[in-house]
Amino acid sequence: MSYQKKILFLVPDGVGVKNYLYSKVISYLKQTNVKIVIWSPLPEAMFKEVSELHQVEIDYKKIKLHSESVLTRFYREATTYARLLRNSKLKQNPTILSNWKLPDKNMKLKALYLAAMLLGRYLAKDYNRILAFEAKSKKFWSKKIIGNYRAELDSLQPHSIFITHQRVANLMPICLAAKTLKIKVVSAIFSWDNLPKARLCIDANIYLVWSEWMKNEMADYYPEIPKEQVKLVGTPQFEFYLDGSQKLDRAVFAKQYGLDPNKQWVCFSGDDVKTSPFDALYFNDVVEALKPYNDTIQIIFRRCPVDFSDRYDEVINSNKGFVFAIDPLWHIPEGAWTGYVSKYEDVSMQVNLALHCDVVVNLGSTMAHDFTMYGKPCLYLKYNPVFDANWSVERIYQFQHFRSMGDLDAVGWILNRESIATQVLKAIQYPNEIGRQRKVWMEKIVLHPIKNNSELIAKEIL
Numbered sequence: 018m019s020y021q022k023k024i025l026f027l028v029p030d031g032v033g034v035k036n037y038l039y040s041k042v043i044s045y046l047k048q049t050n051v052k053i054v055i056w057s058p059l060p061e062a063m064f065k066e067v068s069e070l071h072q073v074e075i076d077y078k079k080i081k082l083h084s085e086s087v088l089t090r091f092y093r094e095a096t097t098y099a100r101l102l103r104n105s106k107l108k109q110n111p112t113i114l115s116n117w118k119l120p121d122k123n124m125k126l127k128a129l130y131l132a133a134m135l136l137g138r139y140l141a142k143d144y145n146r147i148l149a150f151e152a153k154s155k156k157f158w159s160k161k162i163i164g165n166y167r168a169e170l171d172s173l174q175p176h177s178i179f180i181t182h183q184r185v186a187n188l189m190p191i192c193l194a195a196k197t198l199k200i201k202v203v204s205a206i207f208s209w210d211n212l213p214k215a216r217l218c219i220d221a222n223i224y225l226v227w228s229e230w231m232k233n234e235m236a237d238y239y240p241e242i243p244k245e246q247v248k249l250v251g252t253p254q255f256e257f258y259l260d261g262s263q264k265l266d267r268a269v270f271a272k273q274y275g276l277d278p279n280k281q282w283v284c285f286s287g288d289d290v291k292t293s294p295f296d297a298l299y300f301n302d303v304v305e306a307l308k309p310y311n312d313t314i315q316i317i318f319r320r321c322p323v324d325f326s327d328r329y330d331e332v333i334n335s336n337k338g339f340v341f342a343i344d345p346l347w348h349i350p351e352g353a354w355t356g357y358v359s360k361y362e363d364v365s366m367q368v369n370l371a372l373h374c375d376v377v378v379n380l381g382s383t384m385a386h387d388f389t390m391y392g393k394p395c396l397y398l399k400y401n402p403v404f405d406a407n408w409s410v411e412r413i414y415q416f417q418h419f420r421s422m423g424d425l426d427a428v429g430w431i432l433n434r435e436s437i438a439t440q441v442l443k444a445i446q447y448p449n450e451i452g453r454q455r456k457v458w459m460e461k462i463v464l465h466p467i468k469n470n471s472e473l474i475a476k477e478i479l
Contacts, residue, residue, distance in 0.1 A: 021051060022050075024175060026056070029187065034359060053076070094137075097215045098137030099141040099150075110417050116213075171198060179205075181207075186218040186219070203478050226248070228461060257367075274343055280313055280315045285303055300318065302402065306438045317343055320345065345359065378431070381416070398431050
């Protein structure tokens, strides 16, 4: 079969596979008779499901993502810190600086970060300095590395390159090589909370954002990027909830996981360790508060997809028959969590959790939006389970992306342990009285109608 164009997907890790490769983006591209090519450091087997799902032949090439030179890393970290200082001042929000963390164990890297902070403070005083040093950081990429990528791209001749998320700095030499060949690079901004964090680590011709809110953020944080290069297309991850083929009958889903279909199901969705270091304490509080209602309620625990700790195990093991752990489904290669790739079955699992659970409880999770897709309420935990000088729940909800909520009644709030049961029971019995404006918030976060998002993304790639 002859193809009109080749589209190169750069997949640096497993983070974007579920949203961009399992969604309908490839299906829309397939309709235009394009050849899908994937470059990734992940094993080829990780993409077998993508090929089978879309019934499309994929050309795969395993690539090595090269490390930055010391000067490239130094200048990039310095400009990152400078941007965080600038963003924090711009938005009058000191929590933005919490995205800067000094390495604990690697002393050489810690020294580099400390030096980067010193330079970053100087750069933050003048935005042109930030831009100048970002340009300087690119100049210290190995010409040999860029040249090798250029030769491979020249041989492949892709129509365009799509990067599944913008956070991996090791992709920069591919972007630089593509620029010399005038190959269009399109990058998704992966999450609604990424832009204030100065995590735009690559150069692209087109940046895809979820919403008008994010488009305005791009203008604030990256005024040097022309507005016409920022495209409002939404995100495909919520389209799965519109796909009827993903939905299971409640009795079938219950049997699959040993649940009682006649009871109300409360979903507790976990957070990552960094965001919620005391999440296991929250979980225990919710379990203990709802135990008196175990004749009518069961708790389903879904851990955060990037949390592989054992911190919840004691609560789960001590409450069998009442608490049911339904973990995310992953292909698990060796190495860090960024190498984990969600299985396609995980899409169905998450859809059916939102479909069949009555309410979701968590600390500031995006799962609030997932449940909104089926008109279900979310309860955000907002009390400190313990005192810790380095962490507080108040600080979490001051994060910049939560400002999108404004004064909207978008979620219910659990302000102390004593109110857990009351709020959960209210959410079950009167779901429309909790977070009455949840849909308004979601429309602010994600472009509607959601069913068009994959198609819009495909059009930009083409």
